[in-house]
Amino acid sequence: MQNSPDSPPPTLLERIRSKITSGELEPGNPLSEVSLAQEFDVSRTPIREVLKQLQLEGLIEIRPKVGTFIREPNRREIVELFQLKEVLEGLAAALMARRGPCPELDQLEEIVAASEVSSNAGDTDTYASQVQDFHQTLVDGADNNKLVEQYSRLMNQLAYFRLVRKTLNHPGRAVDSSREHRQILTMIQDKDPFGAETTMRAHVFASTQELLVPQTRTTLSLERDS
Amino acid sequence: MQNSPDSPPPTLLERIRSKITSGELEPGNPLSEVSLAQEFDVSRTPIREVLKQLQLEGLIEIRPKVGTFIREPNRREIVELFQLKEVLEGLAAALMARRGPCPELDQLEEIVAASEVSSNAGDTDTYASQVQDFHQTLVDGADNNKLVEQYSRLMNQLAYFRLVRKTLNHPGRAVDSSREHRQILTMIQDKDPFGAETTMRAHVFASTQELLVPQTRTTLSLERDS
DNA sequence: GACCCTTTTGATGCATGCAACATAGCATCG
DNA sequence: CGATGCTATGTTGCATGCATCAAAAGGGTC
Known part of the structure; x- marks a missing residue:
């Protein structure tokens, strides 16, 4: 009994x-309908619908x-997607601040506390997944289903996980990022929608810059190793 | 020769x-695959993909x-969608202000000028379509294709056109709205991203309020008329 | 008359077969 | 030797038929 009773099996689309x-499949790789049909043991018809x-x-x-x-998003598309990410997560922060106490707020508190530990310890693997949790919990906590939908589509397009790791490998970014998370959390707890949104957007923007200009921080890493 | 040479015929999905x-089909109406297949003279398979x-x-x-x-979106979903609309159009205004002169900016100028005429004249039909043009041109002018995509999906879900007319029937809203459009345009021309975004969001918020609380303005209109 | 079980109907879900087309490889010709 | 046209192959696009299932219709019983 691996499945919990109320978790439906993943649909073909999700699988x-x-x-x-x-990242199991490389960008540019061809996806044949027949091979997918064989792999998932269905006919081509449902495969075609999914595709x-x-x-x-x-x-x-x-x-x-x-x-x-x-498809591999080109640089321009990535910039466009991050511009959207910025305002969507900003909206999430504002909505959550307006909303007040909720289960997700408690989760955020825990995540931030735990991530402060791992970021200070330099455990980037753990921290990377906590960053994921932070952003996802924040969006969930906004209590806006349409936002959740649009956000998940966006993140799928970014294939985000492939990128986050890169960013966090920049030494110093993890602790900066963690500090920003704490600021945002505090502002949400203080019911400051405007401040939370502004800080969140600045945070996303900063992370984006780290991603899109990877060289700058890499240089810094050399200093640390020496 | 109705079609211009580079406009592809609308796909089945679009049709x-x-x-x-x-609004040709009422919400709640059943959509049979077979009847659609007969109507568009294709088999059920492509219809299913579209659905x-x-x-x-x-x-x-x-x-x-x-x-x-x-599907008919319920009130909560409409609120959620308008929250998204607010930040997306705000982003569009900011991006366009940062971008500087572009064809869409000239179009905006023309649209605003024309809509000032029609709003003062009380021609709500004309003004309604100009409002559409204003918002669409602004989003297009942001030069962010992903934003355009998400925005059009959002507007499809809102079945916006069904709602706009209602809003503009509130006396006084058209002239207010028109004035706000002018303000936004000026801020874009002045390359003021923050101001443009803030004003745009306030504008969308005001329009939303008109939609979701239709009674208030009706009351005000009585005062104005007296 | 109300309720439950059975049957019927109409819809979707999927498998399969054929047609249409783009591409690559190869033979042919200049 | 290069260019061009032809053919072979693999792919998607679509039509159709059958299986499956949910919901309504009908009949029987209490």
Whole structure:
């Protein structure tokens, strides 16, 4: 009994999507309908429906009569997606601050406390997953289902996990990031929507800059190792 | 030769979607696959693919083994969608202000000028379409394709056109709205991203309030008329 | 008359087969 | 030797048929 009773089995859509977002399949790789059909032991028809939807989500590209390929967002698209990420997470912070106490707020407190430990310890693996949790919990805590939907689509497109690790490898970013998380949490607890949103956006922007200009921090890492 | 050479014929997805968003089909109405297949002279297979995608967009609900129905967003969902609309259009205004001169900026100038005329004249029909143009042009002018995508999905879900008319029927709202448009335009021209975003968000918020609390303005209109 | 069980109906879910087309490899010709 | 046209192959696009299931309709019983 691996499954808890109320967790439905993942749909075909989710299973195929996770094959892509998990990085199991390289960008540019062709995705044959027949091979997917064999792999998941269904016919081509449901596979085709899934692929069409994944195309709509921007994860794959279906070139008619040619084939289906995993899409790799180019730099411009990544910038565009991060601009959206900034305002969506900013909105989440503001909504959560307005909302007041809720289960997600307690979770946030725990996550931030734990992440302060791991960031100071330099445990980037643990911290990376805590960063994920922080942002996801914040979006969930906004109590806006449509926001959750749009946000998850966005994160799927970014294949975010592939990128976060890179950022956090920049020494010093983890502790900075952790401090920013604490600030945001405090502002939410103080019911300061404007402050929470502004700080959140600055935080996302800073993380984005780390990602898009990786060289600067890498230079710093050399200093640390010496 | 109705079609201009570079405008592709609307896809099946677009045709069926427009049947829903145009209000041609009432919410709650069943959408049979076979009847749609007959109407568009294709088989059920492509229809099914389209319906699955429309479900993902939130426009319809597919109840397995039962049927497909046009979804009507409830009040809570509408509030959620407008919260998103606020930040997305705010982002668009900020990006456009940062961007500087562009074709869309000139279009905006023309639209605002024309809408000032129609709003003062009380021509709500004309003004309603100009409002549409204003917001769409602003989003287009942000030069962020992902934003355009998310925004259009959002507007489809809102079936916005059905609602705008109601708002503008509130006497006085049109002129207020028009004045706000002018303010936003000026701030974009002045390259003031923060001001443009803030004003845009306030504008969207005000319009939303008009929609969700229709009674207030009706009361005010009595005062104004007296 | 109300309730429950059975039947019927109509819808979707999926498998399969064929058609259409883009691409690559190869033979042919200049 | 290079360019061009042809053919082979693999892919998607779509139509159709059957299986499956939910909900309504009907009949029987209490």
